[in-house]
Amino acid sequence: MQHKYEWRKKEKALYLPKNQPEIIDVPDVNFITIQGEGSPADSIFTDYIGALYSLAYTIKMLPKKMENQPQGYFDFTVYPLEGVWDINDTAKANFNGVINKADLVYKLMIRQPHFVTEGFFSEMLAIAKTNKKNPLLDQVCFETISEGRCVQMLHLGPFEDEPVSFEIMEAFTKSEGLSRVSKVHREIYLSDTRKVEPKKLKTVLRFQVT
Numbered sequence: 001m002q003h004k005y006e007w008r009k010k011e012k013a014l015y016l017p018k019n020q021p022e023i024i025d026v027p028d029v030n031f032i033t034i035q036g037e038g039s040p041a042d043s044i045f046t047d048y049i050g051a052l053y054s055l056a057y058t059i060k061m062l063p064k065k066m067e068n069q070p071q072g073y074f075d076f077t078v079y080p081l082e083g084v085w086d087i088n089d090t091a092k093a094n095f096n097g098v099i100n101k102a103d104l105v106y107k108l109m110i111r112q113p114h115f116v117t118e119g120f121f122s123e124m125l126a127i128a129k130t131n132k133k134n135p136l137l138d139q140v141c142f143e144t145i146s147e148g149r150c151v152q153m154l155h156l157g158p159f160e161d162e163p164v165s166f167e168i169m170e171a172f173t174k175s176e177g178l179s180r181v182s183k184v185h186r187e188i189y190l191s192d193t194r195k196v197e198p199k200k201l202k203t204v205l206r207f208q209v210t
Contacts, residue, residue, distance in 0.1 A: 005076040005113070015080065015188060017204060019154040021172035026147035030116060031109040032056065033141050037088060039101035048108050049081060051136035056110045058128040059121075072115040079111035086184045109145075118142050147186070151178070152206035158198035165205055173209055181208040
């Protein structure tokens with residue numbers, strides 16, 4: 001009997017770092033993604049997440065019932081939500097050190113197992129659209145993302161306290177003779193904000209270095 005693939009057990013280096021900075025080389029990874037802009041407090045942000053998860057669970061559950069399963073298929077635990085964050089061009093041109101949440105731009109994503117190809121993604125997306133009737137599914141894409149060499153650490157606590165962790169990461173980066181590529185960064189959400197109080201949230205923070 002084939003055991004379910006558990007990313008928490010098999011990929012600790014990528015998803016369960018310690019709460020101190022470290023260097024990691026991230027492989028090319030396939031994701032389902034959706035782009036947005038504005039504050040994460042906006043209702044559309046939650047709707048984007050809902051669209052991603054509806055497709056992610058279609059990809060997880062439907063092949064179990066298929067006679068012709070995709071090549072290399074295996075059961076797995078759905079990967080955590082991730083987000084890549086930046087600010088819009090106008091905000092960059094007028095940046096004064098303070099980020100207005102309304103100026104944020106982001107790409108939300110959920111990683112996919114290697115058996116999910118672009119063709120299989122398209123097939124599952126069509127089925128998800130039929131079952132869910134969610135217009136935001138039209139905006140979901142399939143992408144292979146290359147991060148390469150990065151610095152990451154586990155941030156414990158509210159999102160608002162992340163600048164403290166980024167300062168620690170940037171000091172570490174400098175001490176290692178590296179440079180941060182840009183202010184764009186990735187967050188991997190290990191906690192469910194609906195169930196976990198802010199002081200107990202666990203978020204992986206990561207940025208590219210050179």
